[in-house]
Amino acid sequence: MVDITPADAVPPAEVGEMELYHPHSWWTKYVFSQDAKVIAIQYSATATAIGMVALVLSWLMRLQLGFPGTFDFITPEAYYQFITMHGMIMVIYLLTALFLGGFGNYLIPLMVGARDMVFPYVNMLSYWIYLLAVLVLVSSFFAPGGPTGAGWTLYPPQAIMTGTPGGQDWGIILMLVSLILFIIGFTMGGLNYVVTVLQARTRGMTLMRLPLTVWGIFTATVMALLAFPALFVACVMMLFDRALGTSFFMPAIVEMGEQLQHSGGSPILFQHLFWFFGHPEVYIVALPAFGIVSDLISTHARKNIFGYRMMVWAIVGIGALSFVVWAHHMYVSGMHPYFGFFFATTTLIIAVPTAIKVYNWVLTLWRGDIHLTIPMLFALAFIVTFVNGGLTGLFLGNVVVDVPLSDTMFVVAHFHMVMGVAPILVIFGAIYHWYPKVTGRMLNETLGQFHFWVTFLGAYLIFFPMHYLGLVGLPRRYAELTDMTIMTDSAHHLNSFISIMAFMVGFAQLVFLFNLIWSIRHGREAGGNPWRATTLEWQTSETPPVHGNFGKELPIVYRWAYDYSVPGAKEDFIPQNVPGSFGTSKESA
Amino acid sequence: MAVALVLVLVVVGSVLFHLLSPWWWTPIASNWDYIDHTIIITFWITGVVFAAVVLFMAYCVFRFRHREGNRAAYEPENKRLESWLTIVTAVGVTALLVPGLFVWSRFVNVPSDATEVEVVGQQWQWSFRLPGKDGKLGTSDTSNVSAENPLGVIASDPNGQDDVVVEAADLHLPVGKPVKMLLRSIDVLHDFYVPEFRAKMDMIPGSVTYFWFTPTRTGTFQVLCAELCGQGHPLMNGVVMVDTQEDYVAWLGEQQTFAQLSAPQQTGSADPAPAGTVAPGSRISAKLETVEAR
Secondary structure, eight states, X not given: OOOOOOOTTSOOTTSOHHHHHOOOSHIIIXXXXXXXXXXXXXXXXXXXHHHHHHHHHHHXXXXXXXXXTSOTTOOHHXXXXXXXXXXXXXXXXXXXXXXXXXXXXHHHHHHHTOSSOSOHHHHHHHHHHHHHHHHHHHHTTTSTTOBOOSTTTTOTTGGGSTTSTTSSSSHHHHHHHHHHHHHHHHHHHHHHHHHHHHHOOOTTOOGGGSOHHHHHHHHHHHHHHHHHHHHHXXXXXXXXXXXXXXXXXXXXXXXXXXXXXXXXXXXXXHHHHHXXXXXXXXXXXXXXXXXXXXXXXXXXXXXXXXXXXXXXXXHHHHHHHGGGOGGGGOTTTTSOTTHHXXXXXXXXXXXXXXXXXXXXXXXHHTTOOBOOOHHHHHHHHHHHHHHHHHHHHHHHHSHHHHHHHTTBHHHHHHHIIIIIIHHHHHHHHHHHHHHHHHHSBOOOHHHHHHHHHHHHHHHHHHHHHHHHHHHHTOBSSOSOOOSOTTOOHHHHHHHHHHHHHHHHHHHHHHHHHHHHHHHHHHSOBOOSOTTOOOSGGGGOSSSSOOTTSSSSSOOOOOSOTTXXXXXXXXXXXXXXXXXXXXXXXXXOO | OHHHHHHHHHHHHHHHHHHHOSOOOOOOOBSTHXXXXXXXHHHHHHHHHHHHXXXXXXXXXXXXXXXXXXXXXXXXXXXXXXXXXXXXXXHHHHHHHHHHHHXXXXXXXXXXXXXXXXXXXXXXXXXXXXXXXXXXXOOBOGGGOOSSOTTOBOTTOHHHHTOEEEOSSOEEEETTOOEEEEEEESSSOEEEEOGGGOOEEEEOBTSOEEEEEOBOSOEEEEEEEOSOOSTTGGGOOEEEEEEOHHHHHHHHHHSOBHHHHTSGGGOOOSOOSOTTSSOHHHHHHHHHHHHHHO
């Protein structure tokens, strides 16, 4: 017989679960923290830092496009490295990380009434792997040959050949390794978000009482867990092609007059894998934005979100449909042309649930009590830019219309408006909205007004006219637009104008960063619920919330998240954890 | 107040910009004016929706802005309104999709009288091959590509001997005759794009892709590459000249066939540097210089 005695390191059974993860030192509180809120801030800070790199890269690109031939250091090679890194950083390392790792970590446990994510240690690991992925990405700037210049789509064969910057140097290898790491890290976080939403909701928080923010982030996470594996295998295969000489994506090729050893691979297979991930990715960024903006509009218009159930089903429907539209990015890729019929139809069908969401946002404003706070301003600007960018999607999604516009500046304008500007406006609105919960203080209103107007109008002035450059036929991804018969002087002036607006919008972001830092100490005290909102994160006993989020008892939920201006109620909002019969809860009966 | 006004100005400004902008598509030179018409339909429908949504929003912001004592209405759902809006949207989307698919079916179904013309892309130049007297292009294979046989034509295929090879020079096409462009690449992805023809298609090493069109007016048109193909991408220009039938025949008479080009005394080709003896980096810069010099 063996005596089984508990080791000292194993805490006795009566220690509360929360205690197990409770930080006991500075390091475990602020650095290797297992508190989702700290992880959220780490994710957000890292994403913002790498996002600043992407911002600077966009300035460099605009210098070249607006004033070609003026800046000698921007060679075509450097230009392609800038566009590649700008695109990849913005889509993956900023937007995905910020929405899911940042907002997801902070808001999911608080909004569903949980003490933390269900797997805190794995959650912590997720951040550190993400950081490693970012560092590998950054290291490619310092590697011999510099970062890859294959475009953020990394299409083979050129991505791994000479003639493309970084193709036969370290650039492409570091890029692929970084993406693989990112996906590993994301999967750890993503599993957490999904399980937490499904398993850790507090009593009374039925799925149909969840705030739309949680619905958006939850659906996006499920999609990401299904979509990222496609990118993962594509990256692994391309890494093999590049490093081991396999031929997954490489057919017989002549490179600069010399026959390569590859044969039998399919470049277009990569495109299918990439866009099988890449299109859902658009909605992985958009759905959290949809969810968050719904809550911003509802709270600041003091009115319930219009058509909540329809909004939930639209989110789920868009999420599902987005897996069968990927090849609309490939209408002119040389795939079988009959695919065009199928993918154009699915793509235009997805416009219906998307339009429903837009209607419901503006119908929430109808007969509301609209407070034009900074978060509300950003929400309104989101609707304008999202409608604009969504509608130009109807050009590009409609296969034959895409033929002349594909690979032109029209595409650049479209996707920046719809998945760049619009979601980022939501991020800004969300930061102004939740900053008081995170720090206990309000962001400065005057700086916020400045930031909002320059960003919204500036971004619109950048990307709305840019569509027309595409209509002229000017191709995208040209390091110089000079040697072209279709290029006119007036188009050149428009390019210079767009560049100047880009610098101004970029400057406004520096003001915003200053506001973020300055207001931590100098902002107005916010109190626990400055916006008089209903959702659970505003009902915590302490602001900022401590580890474990809620006090001794978890809140119990009695109603949906949108009891604003309920007839007969004294206040114009009733928090979710307030019992009583005012405005019976409106979840599906 | 100010916010509502700005929203109205965004709509008015966007519409005026659209109407007054000097940036519009180039005069068309092919039969694909169907595509232009589809774009116009799309502009109308999307323009109306954009204006309606943003103006409605501006009205809400103006009419329902917060004033002391205001209280929002409480209306969680309105099934009738929601289904009505869904139906209208579905109708609008169908109105876009149906003409689009109709034109697409024309785009992908090549008329039987179309002449085949092969375009071969390589970093960073365009070459062309036209069928000879037999009207048939000979088969080709990338693994056959060499300095003497830049397009990789298979010499044992009799159909290929009389093919006209136009290496790194202008392509001529007769006006009014449908052509099927067979697109091939011997290195990376490229995309054959002439803005005035409205059509474009990627070229993939290892596959042959295609599109067809009928040139509708004579003139000189610039070919651009529309798929990022490395650092020389913006330099990858070419020329298509649409000729009258007589000019075209005259031009064709001056071209050399594959058989003539591969005769032993004429092996001198555009690229004198023997492959493999110089570092790849300097081969790229040499290539870029040749391309830029043109």
